[in-house]
Amino acid sequence: MPEIPYTADDLNYNNSSSRSNREQSDPSARPAISGSVENMEDYNVVLLGYPVWHGQAPKIIYTFLESYEFSGKTIVPFCTSHSSGIGSSDTNLHVLAPGADWRSGKRFPGGTGRETITDWVHGLDLSRTPTATGIGRFDFETGTVILNSGYAMPINGLGTYSLTGETCFTSVSAALERGVRLIDTAYMYHNEAEVGRAVRESGIPREEIFVITKLYPSQFANAEDAIDQALLVVSSFWVSA
Numbered sequence: 001m002p003e004i005p006y007t008a009d010d011l012n013y014n015n016s017s018s019r020s021n022r023e024q025s026d027p028s029a030r031p032a033i034s035g036s037v038e039n040m041e042d043y044n045v046v047l048l049g050y051p052v053w054h055g056q057a058p059k060i061i062y063t064f065l066e067s068y069e070f071s072g073k074t075i076v077p078f079c080t081s082h083s084s085g086i087g088s089s090d091t092n093l094h095v096l097a098p099g100a101d102w103r104s105g106k107r108f109p110g111g112t113g114r115e116t117i118t119d120w121v122h123g124l125d126l127s128r129t130p131t132a133t134g135i136g137r138f139d140f141e142t143g144t145v146i147l148n149s150g151y152a153m154p155i156n157g158l159g160t161y162s163l164t165g166e167t168c169f170t171s172v173s174a175a176l177e178r179g180v181r182l183i184d185t186a187y188m189y190h191n192e193a194e195v196g197r198a199v200r201e202s203g204i205p206r207e208e209i210f211v212i213t214k215l216y217p218s219q220f221a222n223a224e225d226a227i228d229q230a231l232l233v234v235s236s237f238w239v240s241a
């Protein structure tokens with residue numbers, strides 16, 4: 001809500017000196033908002049609705065975006081208009097909250113009912129936004145990062161570069177025994193098989209252990225085959241009878 005409500009005269013866009021017209025043509029206009037959102041940190045997704053005024057969002061929307069920190073939040077703009085499309089009115093807002101995950105905006109005809117807009121919001125599948133699910137977030141308390149799959153992977157693990165043969169097997173076994181749950185290998189380390197054997201013989205449930213491997217540039221041309229090969233080399237040791 002604006003601190004000073006807009007009267008019908010304020011909204012008369014046929015009068016070039018009406019309040020709304022003056023604000024839209026003044027780059028520095030930032031009409032005050034009445035009250036504030038006390039718990040903005042509790043919101044992952046912000047649905048930002050506005051009427052199109054001369055092809056752009058009203059300046060009070062600029063006031064709103066400059067009043068809070070939106071980094072890491074998803075912003076979904078939508079607008080109503082008499083006849084204009086959304087145009088650049090949504091993308092021109094991006095600079096005001098550069099750290100936000102901006103969705104493309106949607107325009108509705110003026111007077112659109114609540115139900116139409118609610119249906120559109122439900123169709124957006126916002127439950128899967130990175131911020132809502134925590135994907136990509138590093139948690140330094142628990143020492144984990146959330147992967148796209150939703151699994152929480154440890155941040156720290158054992159790198160096995162230069163470890164080969166029995167040295168690799170005993171090193172990985174010792175690390176697993178002491179609680180390490182992330183092992184990093186690569187095709188070019190020539191030790192995927194030993195890593196796999198240590199994982200299997202540790203007796204630790206397979207789903208508790210993360211194994212990272214990497215392709216070598218010579219494999220890039222046939223990446224799919226190389227991934228299949230890595231899975232075979234490693235998993236043939238993991239699949240116990």
Ligand SMILES: Cc1cc2nc3c(=O)[nH]c(=O)nc-3n(C[C@H](O)[C@H](O)[C@H](O)COP(=O)(O)O)c2cc1C
Binds near residue numbers: 013054079081085
């Ligand atoms: C100052 C001002 C400028 C406007 N400029 C435009 C415009 O450029 N294009 C347009 O289609 N509608 C324009 N409108 C009409 C509004 O977008 C329309 O009244 C509003 O979207 C209706 O919203 P409602 O559904 O909340 O009533 C303007 C209205 C005002 C007050």
